[in-house]
Amino acid sequence: MELPEPLLRVENLSKVFVVGLFTRRRIDAVKGVSFTIGRREIVSLVGESGSGKTTTAKIILRLEKPTSGRVLFEGRDVWRDLRSREDILWYRRSVQGVMQDPYGAFNPFYRVDRVFKQMFKLLPKDMDDEERWGLVEKALIEVGLNPRYVLGKYPHELSGGERQRVMIARALLVEPKLLIADEPVSMLDATLRSGILKLLMKLRDERGLSILFITHDMGLAYYVSDRILVMYRGELVEEGHPDELIESPRHPYTKRLISDIPLLYRKWSDI
Amino acid sequence: MPPLLKLDDVYAQYITRYGTVYAVNGVSLEIGEGEILGIVGESGCGKSTLARVMMMNVKPPLHLVRGRVLLQGVELNRLPRDRLKREVWGKQVSLVPQSVMNALNPTMRVRDIIRDFVKVHNPELDDDEVYSMARDRFEELGLDIRALDLYPFELSGGMRQRVAIAIATLLNPKLLIADEPTSALDVSTQKVVLKLLKRLWNEGIVKSIVFITHDIAVVRQIATRIAVMYAGKIVEVGPLEEVIFKPLHPYTELLISSILTPEPEVKKRGLVEIRGAPPDLRTPPRGCPFAERCPYATDRCRREEPRPVVIGSRLIYCHLRGGGAA
Ligand SMILES: Nc1ncnc2c1ncn2[C@@H]1O[C@H](COP(=O)(O)OP(=O)(O)OP(=O)(O)O)[C@@H](O)[C@H]1O
Ligand SMILES: [Mg+2]
Numbered sequence: 001m002e003l004p005e006p007l008l009r010v011e012n013l014s015k016v017f018v019v020g021l022f023t024r025r026r027i028d029a030v031k032g033v034s035f036t037i038g039r040r041e042i043v044s045l046v047g048e049s050g051s052g053k054t055t056t057a058k059i060i061l062r063l064e065k066p067t068s069g070r071v072l073f074e075g076r077d078v079w080r081d082l083r084s085r086e087d088i089l090w091y092r093r094s095v096q097g098v099m100q101d102p103y104g105a106f107n108p109f110y111r112v113d114r115v116f117k118q119m120f121k122l123l124p125k126d127m128d129d130e131e132r133w134g135l136v137e138k139a140l141i142e143v144g145l146n147p148r149y150v151l152g153k154y155p156h157e158l159s160g161g162e163r164q165r166v167m168i169a170r171a172l173l174v175e176p177k178l179l180i181a182d183e184p185v186s187m188l189d190a191t192l193r194s195g196i197l198k199l200l201m202k203l204r205d206e207r208g209l210s211i212l213f214i215t216h217d218m219g220l221a222y223y224v225s226d227r228i229l230v231m232y233r234g235e236l237v238e239e240g241h242p243d244e245l246i247e248s249p250r251h252p253y254t255k256r257l258i259s260d261i262p263l264l265y266r267k268w269s270d271i
Numbered sequence: 272m273p274p275l276l277k278l279d280d281v282y283a284q285y286i287t288r289y290g291t292v293y294a295v296n297g298v299s300l301e302i303g304e305g306e307i308l309g310i311v312g313e314s315g316c317g318k319s320t321l322a323r324v325m326m327m328n329v330k331p332p333l334h335l336v337r338g339r340v341l342l343q344g345v346e347l348n349r350l351p352r353d354r355l356k357r358e359v360w361g362k363q364v365s366l367v368p369q370s371v372m373n374a375l376n377p378t379m380r381v382r383d384i385i386r387d388f389v390k391v392h393n394p395e396l397d398d399d400e401v402y403s404m405a406r407d408r409f410e411e412l413g414l415d416i417r418a419l420d421l422y423p424f425e426l427s428g429g430m431r432q433r434v435a436i437a438i439a440t441l442l443n444p445k446l447l448i449a450d451e452p453t454s455a456l457d458v459s460t461q462k463v464v465l466k467l468l469k470r471l472w473n474e475g476i477v478k479s480i481v482f483i484t485h486d487i488a489v490v491r492q493i494a495t496r497i498a499v500m501y502a503g504k505i506v507e508v509g510p511l512e513e514v515i516f517k518p519l520h521p522y523t524e525l526l527i528s529s530i531l532t533p534e535p536e537v538k539k540r541g542l543v544e545i546r547g548a549p550p551d552l553r554t555p556p557r558g559c560p561f562a563e564r565c566p567y568a569t570d571r572c573r574r575e576e577p578r579p580v581v582i583g584s585r586l587i588y589c590h591l592r593g594g595g596a597a
Contacts (some may be wrong), residue, residue, distance in 0.1 A: 048457040159548040189313040189485065190529040194542040197531075216457065219488075222533035223542065246533045260459045262488040263532045264515065271466045271492060 005075050006036035007210050008060070008095075008178055013069035015055050029055040031234040032069070037178065037210050042200065044213040044221035047231035048257075053214045056231075057182050060212070061097045062088075073178070093122050096171035098164075100183040105167055106155035113151050115170050122174045139169040143199055161192035168199065179203070182214040197224050218261055222246055230254050273344050274301035275446055275479050276325060276364070281338030283324050286331075293555045294320040294333075296503040299579070302446065307472060307480045309490035309511065311526070312500035313549055318483045319369055321500070322450050325481065326364040327355055342446075362392055365439035367432075369450040369483075374435050375423040382419040385438055392442060405441065411474075412437055412467060429460035433467050440471055447471065448481040453489050465493050488532050491515060499523045502550050502560035509585030519587045522561045559590065567591055 015030040030052045037043045045053050058064035060071055062078060071078045073094065082088050099105060106115060116136045123132055137147040143165040155163060164184060171179055181200065185193040201224060203209040215221055221228050222242045230238040230251065237251040249255045262268070283295035294317045302308050310318055320333065327347040329335050340347045342363060347355065360366075368374050376384055385405045386398055396404075402419070409416045418426060418434055426434060432452055440447055449468065453461040471477050484490050490497060491511065498508040499522065507520040518524040528543040547564040550556050556563060562572040569590065577588045 048459075161548070190487075190531070191313060191526060191545040192548075193531065194529055195544045198542050198544065217531075218458075219531040219533045219537075223531055223538065242533075256459060258533070260462045261533060262458070262461070262486070262492050263534050264488055264491055264527075264530060265534055265536050268462070268492050271462065271469050 006038045007041075007074065008037040008212075009070075009072040010035050010056075010060070011070045011072065013056065013059060013071065014067045015052075015059060015064065016067045028234050030059070030066075033231075033234075033236050034069075035229055035236060035239065037212060039177075039210055040204055040208045041226045042204055042211045042213055042224050044215060044225040044228045045231055046215055046218055046221045046228055048216055051231045052234040053216075053231055054182055057097065057180050057212065057214055061095060061180055062091065089122060093174040094176055095178045095180065096174065096176040097180040097182065098167045098171050098184050100186060106163065108155055110154075111151075112153050112155060112158065112166055115166065116173065119170055119173045135173055136169070139172045140166075142172060142203075143169045144195070145169065159192070160188050161195060164188065164196055165199070168196075168203075172203070177210060179209055179211045180214070181211060183216070184213075185220065186215065186217070193220070200224055218246070218257065230257070273341075275304045275343060276302040277339075277341040278321075278325065279339040279341065281324055281340065282336045283320055283329065283333060284336055285320075285333050290553050292552050294503055294552055295324060296555060296560075297576075298338075298503075298505050300498060300505060300508065302479055302481060304445070304478045306496055307468075307482060307494045309487075309494035309497040310481060310483045310500060311485060311487055311490060311497060313485060313526075315552070316500045316549060317503040317552070318485075318500055319450055322366060322368075322448050322481070322483055325446075325448055326360060326366055328360070328366065356391065361388065361439070361444060362442050363444055364446045364448065365442075365444040365477075366448045367435050367439045367450065367452060369454075371431050371435045372423065375431065375438075377423050380420055380422055381426075381434055381438075384423075385419070385441065388438060389441065408437060408441055412470060427460075429456050429463055432456065432460075432464050436464070436467055436471070440476055443476055445478045446481065447477040447479075448483070450483045451485070452482070454484065454486065461489060465489070469493055487515065487527065487530055499526065502555060503552055504560055504588065505586075506561065506589070507585065507587045509583075513583075513585060519582060519585060519592055520561075520589050521565045521567055521591070525564075559588070 011034050013030055013033045017027045017029055019025050019027060033056060047053050055064060059066050078091055082091055120132055140147040140150055145162060145165050150166060185196050200211055204211060213224055225242050228240060228242055228245050229236055232253045238254045246258060249258050278298055278300045281295055281298045285292040285294055298321060312318055323329055323333065324335060324340060327340050335348055382402055382405060386401045389396060389401045405419060406416050414433055414437055418430060423431055453464050468480060472480055482490055482494055494511045497511045497514045498505050501522050507514060507523045514523060515527055518527050525545045528540060529545060545564060550560060558574050559572045559577050562568040572590050577590045579586050579588055580593050
């Protein structure tokens with residue numbers, strides 16, 4: 001019997017940046033990374049800043065070209081097999097990103113409505129405006145916002161948590177199958193984080209959405225994930241079920257990372 | 272023995288052409304010799320403003336509109352700025368601000384930053400004496416002395432933070448105030464910075480530390496006492512473990528239960544959400560500042576400001592705990 005093809009398969013992905021004007025230097029941002037994401041699965045990619053998480057996300061979102069390796073979505077190589085404009089639109093509808101800074105994504109001079117309008121070109125051409133705004137309202141309600149409260153507002157009139165929900169609603173508009181969430185709560189206070197994490201889990205359970213959750217915070221990954229991938233200096237060093245990984249990390253880097261995380265119930269004895 | 276630092280009913284406001292921000296609203300707090308006090312609270316609740324008030328580094332648009340700041344009984348709020356600069360800052364109380372880059376002049380090498388800093392207080396020392404003092408201290412604290420010859424931007428984030436702390440404590444101030452010293456750092460680097468602070472305290476280089484953070488799991492590793500701040504007020508203060516494991520103020524309870532650390536006790540509890548957002552400090556609410564989001568709030572909470580109640584070694588501002596008007 002053959003195993004079903006996962007939704008996303010990343011194979012031996014590498015990205016080298018060459019920087020510097022006079023003394024050219026190679027930076028291996030991503031080195032031979034392979035993993036899969038199944039349907040209805042939240043997979044976390046955990047690592048410290050500079051470990052290559054965002055570069056990996058950008059390659060999957062087709063914002064950055066890999067140096068080598070492949071990204072297969074539903075079996076199609078997204079850098080080789082998407083030829084027509086239609087293919088690309090299909091991919092952009094299927095895979096959506098929600099990025100780190102919910103404020104940076106907005107233009108402070110335009111109302112929130114604009115971030116939705118920018119998505120309209122990905123909606124079916126025969127849809128009229130009324131239907132489109134109907135979808136926006138549905139998406140806002142789904143992320144726990146009141147459309148009448150949010151639409152028409154300027155970004156600074158919304159809290160950080162509300163802005164992040166708006167960005168998630170925007171991504172949902174085109175009914176993606178995979179959401180790439182890059183540090184979606186790192187700018188938020190702890191009291192607002194749980195709401196967003198709960199929302200992501202609800203979207204997985206109710207919509208069957210798959211999510212790549214990128215974070216530097218193992219605590220968050222431990223809560224939302226079905227599986228955790230640990231990235232260190234461009235490489236995947238360990239993968240596992242959250243409880244397994246926290247209780248018995250195997251790679252030296254993961255071991256150190258986990259022993260350095262400040263906890264509530266266990267106080268460090270070595271400081 | 273009087274406390275090292277005492278804030279007595281302090282109100283501090285940013286007064287601008289566009290309006291007033293009520294950033295600190297009636298804070299009373301004592302910091303004893305030998306303690307590490309953690310101050311925790313959400314973004315914008317007034318932590319950094321309180322830090323500025325603690326050393327009376329208060330200049331427009333920030334104003335101290337009421338209350339007193341006493342350092343070993345001396346009213347700092349009565350001293351002119353130039354005396355504070357010469358006699359208090361750096362020598363008695365030192366602050367490592369939230370953005371270290373602002374603290375370290377980017378156009379100067381670390382050793383020259385140190386020279387200028389020391390000479391404000393000890394103009395009689397010559398450059399070589401200052402450098403050798405800096406080298407000795409860096410060695411004592413396990414910091415690479417090569418950092419002295421570098422510019423701040425050449426240092427990694429963690430090293431920059433440690434250098435800023437080493438400079439701030441060079442003249443052995445009694446009190447060190449560290450504003451979010453670990454927030455921008457990876458966990459392993461956070462630990463290195465915490466170790467440095469603990470060492471300064473263990474070796475008596477500083478007597479007391481105020482550690483400001485929004486991360487309770489971090490402050491848990493180092494503080495002896497903790498104060499929880501909300502909308503410009505302290506709502507609960509007491510011994511660290513008591514407050515964390517048996518919070519008495521509803522806000523403390525919710526704040527603690529929103530922490531997500533990777534440990535089984537916390538996972539069992541699940542995800543707890545606080546509805547709504549903190550109030551806008553341009554228009555602070557009447558009554559208890561948390562009433563709007565508090566699951567137990569009554570009419571009285573929305574109307575009357577709670578007064579402090581002492582329960583054991585804790586101080587709580589909550590009507591539910593008997594903080595009603597006398
Ligand atoms: N220079 C200023 N002028 C006017 N308002 C200010 C100024 N600095 C701070 N504020 C306001 O004062 C309030 C308290 O700010 P403060 O920086 O003390 O909060 P904080 O608790 O340190 O926040 P954070 O956790 O984000 O560092 C906020 O509403 C802030 O917008
Ligand atoms: Mg601050």
